[in-house]
Each structure stands twice: as C-alpha cells, then as structure tokens.
Amino acid sequence: MMQNRDAGHTPVTVIGLGLMGEALAGAFLRDGYPTTVWNRTAAKAERLVSQGAKLADSVGDAVAAGPLVIVCVSDYDAVHELLHPLGEVLDGRVLVNLTSGTSAQARETADWAARQGSTYLDGAIIAIPPAIGTADAVILYSGPRSAFDLHESALRSLGAGTTYLGGDHGLSSLYDVAVLGLMWGILNGFLQSAALLGAAGVDAAAFAPLAKKGIETVTDWLSDYAQQVDDGTYPALDATIDTHLAAMEHVIQESEFLGVNAELPRFVKALTDRAVADGHGGNSYAAMIEQFRKSSGT
Amino acid sequence: MMQNRDAGHTPVTVIGLGLMGEALAGAFLRDGYPTTVWNRTAAKAERLVSQGAKLADSVGDAVAAGPLVIVCVSDYDAVHELLHPLGEVLDGRVLVNLTSGTSAQARETADWAARQGSTYLDGAIIAIPPAIGTADAVILYSGPRSAFDLHESALRSLGAGTTYLGGDHGLSSLYDVAVLGLMWGILNGFLQSAALLGAAGVDAAAFAPLAKKGIETVTDWLSDYAQQVDDGTYPALDATIDTHLAAMEHVIQESEFLGVNAELPRFVKALTDRAVADGHGGNSYAAMIEQFRKSSGT
Numbered sequence: 001m002m003q004n005r006d007a008g009h010t011p012v013t014v015i016g017l018g019l020m021g022e023a024l025a026g027a028f029l030r031d032g033y034p035t036t037v038w039n040r041t042a043a044k045a046e047r048l049v050s051q052g053a054k055l056a057d058s059v060g061d062a063v064a065a066g067p068l069v070i071v072c073v074s075d076y077d078a079v080h081e082l083l084h085p086l087g088e089v090l091d092g093r094v095l096v097n098l099t100s101g102t103s104a105q106a107r108e109t110a111d112w113a114a115r116q117g118s119t120y121l122d123g124a125i126i127a128i129p130p131a132i133g134t135a136d137a138v139i140l141y142s143g144p145r146s147a148f149d150l151h152e153s154a155l156r157s158l159g160a161g162t163t164y165l166g167g168d169h170g171l172s173s174l175y176d177v178a179v180l181g182l183m184w185g186i187l188n189g190f191l192q193s194a195a196l197l198g199a200a201g202v203d204a205a206a207f208a209p210l211a212k213k214g215i216e217t218v219t220d221w222l223s224d225y226a227q228q229v230d231d232g233t234y235p236a237l238d239a240t241i242d243t244h245l246a247a248m249e250h251v252i253q254e255s256e257f258l259g260v261n262a263e264l265p266r267f268v269k270a271l272t273d274r275a276v277a278d279g280h281g282g283n284s285y286a287a288m289i290e291q292f293r294k295s296s297g298t
Numbered sequence: 299m300m301q302n303r304d305a306g307h308t309p310v311t312v313i314g315l316g317l318m319g320e321a322l323a324g325a326f327l328r329d330g331y332p333t334t335v336w337n338r339t340a341a342k343a344e345r346l347v348s349q350g351a352k353l354a355d356s357v358g359d360a361v362a363a364g365p366l367v368i369v370c371v372s373d374y375d376a377v378h379e380l381l382h383p384l385g386e387v388l389d390g391r392v393l394v395n396l397t398s399g400t401s402a403q404a405r406e407t408a409d410w411a412a413r414q415g416s417t418y419l420d421g422a423i424i425a426i427p428p429a430i431g432t433a434d435a436v437i438l439y440s441g442p443r444s445a446f447d448l449h450e451s452a453l454r455s456l457g458a459g460t461t462y463l464g465g466d467h468g469l470s471s472l473y474d475v476a477v478l479g480l481m482w483g484i485l486n487g488f489l490q491s492a493a494l495l496g497a498a499g500v501d502a503a504a505f506a507p508l509a510k511k512g513i514e515t516v517t518d519w520l521s522d523y524a525q526q527v528d529d530g531t532y533p534a535l536d537a538t539i540d541t542h543l544a545a546m547e548h549v550i551q552e553s554e555f556l557g558v559n560a561e562l563p564r565f566v567k568a569l570t571d572r573a574v575a576d577g578h579g580g581n582s583y584a585a586m587i588e589q590f591r592k593s594s595g596t
Contacts, residue, residue, distance in 0.1 A: 075544070100544070102551050103498070126512060128536040138511055161511065174498050177549045178491035178505060179512040182484065184546070184566050186516045187523070187583055188590075189483020193476035194527050195590035200401070200472050204524035204587075207476060212517055213436055213459065214424060214477040218484045219513050225485070226502035229492050238426040246373070246398070248482070251475045253400050259593040266594075267565050268482050285485055289502075292486075292493035295557040296564075 009033045010154050011066030015059060015082065016073035016099075017044040019129040024072060024098070024158055025053055027133030031157040038062035063089050068151050072098040072125075076105040080112075091117035094147045096155070098123045098139070102177075103170025110143065110169040119147045122169045124176030127159060135160040142171035186215065192264050196251075199258035225286045234283035241288070242281040245272050307331045308452050309364030313357060313380065314371035314397075315342040317427040322370060322396070322456055323351055325431030329455040336360035361387050366449050370396040370423075374403040378410070389415035392445045394453070396421040396437070400475075401468025408441060408467040417445040420467045422474035425457060433458040440469035484513065490562050494549075497556035526584035533582060540579040543570050 009032050014025040017039035028035045029051050037045050038056045045055045056062035059082050063069050069090075071079055079099050083090065095118045097109060106122035113120035120143055127137035137159025141148050148155070148164045156162045165171040190211055194204040221238075228234050248269040255262035271291050280287040307330050312323040315337035326333045327349045335343050336354045343353045354360035357380050361367050367388075369377055377397050381388065393416045395407060404420035411418035418441055425435035435457025439446050446453070446462045454460045463469040488509055492502040519536075526532050546567040553560035569589050578585040 100548065102548050102555070104551075104555060126508075126515070131515075136515065138508070138515075140508075163508075168498075170498065171500070173548070174495055174500070174552065175505070175508060177545070177552050178495050179508060180545050181491045181494070181549055181563065182487035182509055182512050183516050184542075184563075185483040185485075185487020185490075186480065186513065186520075187483075188566060188569075188586070189480040190520055190523065191527070191584070191587050191590045192483075193479045194524065195587060196479070197472055197476050198527070198587075198591065200466075200468065202469070202472070204527040205521070207473070208520050208524040210424075210436070210438075210461075210473060210477060211480055211520055214480050215484065215513060215517050217424070217434065217436075218481050219510055222484075222488055222506050222509055223503070225488065226492065226506040229489070229496070229502040244482075247475070247478050250398065250400050250471070251479055253402075254472065254475050256595075257400070257402060261590045261592050261594045263569070263594050264565075264590070265479065265482075267562075268486060271486075271561070286489070288486070289489050289493060289496075292489045292559045292562070293496070294559050296559045296561045297554075 010068055010151065011036065012154055013037070013056075013062045013065050013069045015039075015062055015069065015071045016078075017041075017048070018072065018074070020098070020125060020132070021072040022048060023129040023132035024070060026051065027157050027159075028154070029053060030133060033154060033157065034066070036062050036065035059083070060086050060089050063093065067092075068094050068096065068154060070096045070098060075099060076101045076109060079109065084112075086116075088117070094119045094121065094151055096121045096123055096141070096151070098125055100124070100176065101173055103173040106142070106169045106173045119144055120169065121147050122172045124172040125159075126161070126176065126179050132158055137161055138163065140165055140172040140175050142166055143169050188264060192255075192261070195260045196255055196258055199260050225284075228284060228286035229289045234280065234287035236282060236284045238284070240282050241272060241275055241285055244285055245269065245276060245281075248272060308366055308449065309334065310452055311335070311354075311360045311363050311367045313337075313360055313367065313369045314376075315339075315346070316370070316372070318396070318423065318430070319370040320346060321427040321430035322368060324349065325455050325457075326452070327351055328431060331452060331455065332364070334360050334363035357381070358384050358387050361391065365390075366392050366394065366452060368394045368396060373397060374399045374407060377407065382410075384414075386415070392417045392419065392449060394419045394421055394439070394449070396423055398422070398474065399471055401471040404440070404467045404471050417442055418467065419445050420470050422470040423457075424459070424474065424477050430456055435459055436461065438463055438470040438473050440464055441467050486562060490553075490559070493558045494553055494556055497558050523582075523584045526582060527587045532578065532585035534580060535582060537583070538580050539570060539573055539583055539585060542583055543567065543574060543579070546570060 011034040013036045110120040131137045138161030142165045251265040309332040311334045334352045408418040422438045429435045436459030440463045549563040
C-alpha cells in the first residue's frame with residue numbers, strides 16, 4: 001500500500017457493489033489505487049477484498065477513508081438514503097455519483113452536496129460492466145472543472161473514454177439518455193427487422209452482417225445531419241422525406257403481409273406524415289428534428 | 299465499342315434515369331460496358347450520352363439493345379406500365395429490377411417476367427446515388443442463381459457490396475426494408491436525442507462524436523443479440539429489461555421536463571412494459587423480439 005501512496009495514487013472509495021460498482025472498484029485496484037468499498041450486502045465485497053480492497057464497516061467509514069468517493073447504486077433515492085444520514089464526514093470530499101438518473105436529480109443532488117461542504121461531480125457510464133477499465137468504456141462527468149481535473153487520473157482508470165462535459169451537473173444525465181435513445185433506436189430497429197426476416201425464414205444471424213454494414217453507412221451521415229439540425233436548413237442531399245415515406249409504406253405492408261408487429265413502422269410513418277403536412281416532404285430526413293422538438297405534453 | 303466487346307463486356311441497358319438510374323448507367327460506362335439508356339424525359343440522358351451512352355428511341359429499342367436490362371424507376375406500377383406493352387422483345391433476356399418495392403411485388407413481377415420468357419432478378423440498392431460504383435455500395439439480388447452468375451461481373455460494376463441472397467425473388471425487398479428499419483431507428487434515435495440535448499443548449503454537432511461511439515458499442519452487441527433471437531433464449535449478459543425500463547422512464551422524464559416530444563420514448567416504453575408483463579423483465583433486451591413478432595393486425 002505504501003508503494004501506491006508513494007506513487008501518488010489517491011485513496012478511493014466505492015459505495016455500491018452491483019455488477020457495475022464491482023467493476024469500478026476492480027479497475028481502481030488493478031491500477032494500484034488504495035480502494036475502500038462498502039455494500040449493503042457485505043458478501044458482495046469478498047472477491048474485491050481478496051484482490052486487496054478494504055471493506056468498510058459502515059458507509060460513514062467508507063466515506064472517511066479518502067478524498068474521492070464514488071457512488072454507484074440502483075437509483076438516486078438509494079443515494080440519498082445512504083448519504084443523508086452521514087453529516088459532516090462528507091465535508092471537504094469530492095463525491096462522484098455514477099448512479100443513473102435524470103438531469104433534475106443530478107442538479108438537486110449537487111445542491112444537497114454543496115450544503116454538506118462536499119464537491120459534487122455527476123457522471124454517466126456509457127458501457128457495460130465488462131468494459132470498465134478498457135478503451136471501450138465511455139464515462140461522462142459534469143460539475144466543477146477543478147474537481148474533475150484534481151481526480152482525472154484516478155477517474156481515467158475506469159475507462160479511456162473519460163470525458164468532461166461542463167459545469168452544469170445535469171449534462172452527464174442528458175448525454176446518457178441521449179445515447180440510450182440511440183441505443184434503443186438501433187436495438188428496436190434490429191429486432192423489428194429480425195422479426196420481419198424471421199417470418200420469411202431468414203435467421204437473425206444471417207442478417208447481422210448486413211445490419212452492421214447498414215449501420216456503418218448511416219453513421220457516416222450523422223455529421224451532416226447534425227449540421228443541418230444546428231443550421232435549421234435541410235437540403236435533401238440524398239433522399240427526400242417523401243421518398244422515405246414511400247419506403248415506410250413498404251415496411252408496413254411487409255410487416256402486415258408476414259403477420260409481424262407493424263406498430264413501430266406505423267408510429268414512424270405517422271410522425272413522418274406530420275413532417276410532410278408541415279411542408280417538409282422535399283427536405284432531407286433531418287427536418288424531422290422539428291417534429292421531435294414539439295412538446296407532446298406530460 | 300469494338301474494344302469493349304472484345305474484352306467481353308456485355309452490352310447493358312438502363313431504363314429510368316432518376317438520380318439512381320443515372321448513377322447506375324454512369325458506373326457501367328466507367329467500366330467500359332456498352333450502355334444503352336432510356337428515360338421518359340430524354341433530356342436527362344444528355345450527360346450520359348456525352349460519356350458514351352446510346353440513347354434509345356423507345357423502351358422497346360432499349361430492351362432490344364442487349365441481353366441484360368436494368369430497370370430503376372419510381373415504383374412497380376411504373377415498371378409494369380413501361381414493360382407490359384413490350385411483348386416478345388423481352389424473351390430470352392435477363393431483366394434486373396432495382397426499383398424499390400415489397401417482396402410480394404417482386405414475386406408478382408417474377409411471375410409476369412417468366413410468362414414473357416425472360417429471366418428475372420429482383421434487386422435492392424442499399425446506397426445513395428453518389429456511392430454507386432464504389433466499395434460502399436451494397437446491392438442485393440434475389441432470383442435464379444444462374445442469371446446472377448451469368449451477369450455478376452457486370453453487376454459488380456455497380457458496387458463492391460454486390461450480394462446474391464437466394465432464389466426467392468422476395469428476399470432482396472425483405473432485406474431492403476430490414477435495413478431501412480434499422481436506418482430509421484438510428485435516425486429517429488439521433489434526432490430525438492438531438493432535440494432533447496438541443497433544449498438544454500447542446501448542439502447536435504457536439505453530440506455527434508459521442509453518438510457515433512455509442513452506435514459502435516451497440517453494433518458490437520448485435521451478433522450476440524442475433525444469436526439469442528435465433529436460439530429463443532435471452533440470458534441477460536449485460537442489462538436486464540427491468541433495467542432498460544427504469545432508464546426509459548428517465549428519457550421520458552427528461553423529454554417532458556425539457557418540453558420536447560416524448561412520444562417515441564413513450565412508445566418504446568409501452569412495448570417494453572408488455573415484455574415485462576410477459577415475464578421477460580429479467581431477460582436481455584433481445585427478448586423484445588417476441589413483442590416484434592406478434593401480429594398487430596392490418
């Protein structure tokens with residue numbers, strides 16, 4: 001341990017040892033950080049302890065073990081349940097909350113942490129547990145730049161894609177749900193297509209290579225789409241929305257013909273119909289941003 | 299021209315000179331194929347003629363010019379309007395229809411073509427016109443293997459991703475709508491996220507790099523998802539559907555909070571709720587395939 005401290009490795013605390021918390025603590029240990037852990041069910045710490053982690057007797061002891069406290073639990077209610085009773089032990093420490101939630105929850109938690117005298121960074125993990133500590137793990141942080149800079153080298157142990165987004169504590173949650181939205185777009189698109197092809201006797205595994213190629217192609221368009229969204233002008237460089245609409249009709253017809261669920265393509269077509277009604281039929285698909293921007297109430 | 303014929307370049311005909319048809323004829327010309335073109339509006343052929351194409355006086359003359367006839371027009375109605383009156387000039391030729399449509403339309407057209415004595419390949423272009431003739435163009439064919447093999451080298455001029463799918467004429471349209479479904483999944487996911495981030499003051503261009511990274515990550519999962527879909531078992535290797543559902547609630551809350559359209563995340567959550575009701579809450583998201591397989595009527 002002395003060796004690590006000599007090398008300038010800040011002691012870190014990880015609270016919450018679900019699959020993700022365990023992966024986080026494991027990455028710190030691998031990189032030589034003195035790591036204290038706590039979990040409601042202590043048994044979950046056994047493997048980490050065998051790797052050199054110190055298991056704290058209480059949340060308060062875990063927090064007291066070092067200047068950098070990482071929390072990764074099921075939701076923000078659990079965060080507050082664990083930390084609210086602690087009082088002044090939080091004072092002067094940097095609290096990094098990697099629990100999933102909304103931007104409003106992140107901002108509320110930042111306000112609460114400030115009242116305890118601690119510095120708060122909100123974070124979002126865009127990776128599955130096995131990717132933690134690798135080049136593939138993207139972890140986003142928002143909050144005071146100085147706190148991020150102070151602990152950046154420790155945080156970078158968790159993933160090469162460690163990224164600071166800005167001072168607004170809500171940013172990491174916002175980017176998180178933005179990436180999740182894209183994720184479900186891909187997964188649902190793939191599964192809808194797999195259902196359709198499956199009904200025609202084609203295996204999903206046979207479709208996967210073409211799906212990947214198609215995704216690559218569309219991904220290459222996103223920078224141009226982003227530019228059009230930001231500019232508010234949507235010249236049809238490739239296909240017009242009218243052309244998309246005709247093809248959507250084909251997807252609905254195929255789905256109905258093959259007896260699979262047509263709700264998703266019907267939903268997409270209904271939204272696209274509205275863009276045409278708003279006069280965007282001759283524009284690129286990026287003009288759909290105006291439909292997505294419209295409030296749909298609560 | 300004699301030089302090309304000596305080199306074994308089959309004369310080809312391209313009917314329909316929209317953006318895509320023009321790109322197809324241009325690719326044949328660049329590769330030295332004697333190319334005859336026809337379009338309802340002859341003026342659209344001018345650039346191709348200056349590049350060496352022969353403009354036919356009629357559809358019948360165009361078809362008569364060679365053994366390989368490519369049709370790429372607005373829809374199958376237009377295909378039939380052009381070709382039905384021709385009669386026996388089609389006899390003995392290979393007709394390749396790259397017009398977008400459904401698998402049922404492809405099979406009907408194959409039956410009709412057989413009655414004219416011509417061999418029919420249905421095709422689908424998974425590329426935008428500027429990509430035609432390049433490594434990026436994927437073009438799918440279905441129909442008799444012998445016809446594809448006979449003209450494969452000519453067809454390969456149109457794109458390095460030239461792929462034969464099988465004897466069922468409907469396959470190319472089915473794969474086409476499958477890729478399109480994925481495309482709208484990505485585009486809508488990106489635009490929904492761009493709307494959400496935009497409402498919080500983040501430019502779409504600032505989100506694009508992270509979006510691309512996120513897409514890469516999810517794309518890497520698809521082979522495993524495909525395997526689970528084909529196996530019909532859905533072990534949760536990463537997140538469970540219950541975990542997805544909690545995150546979907548965050549997207550809805552963020553969208554409502556920021557006053558942007560929450561219809562897409564609400565739709566996705568409603569579909570996911572049904573998977574949980576069916577007992578799949580502890581499974582991987584691949585179990586959603588069972589929702590997509592359910593007929594939703596016509």
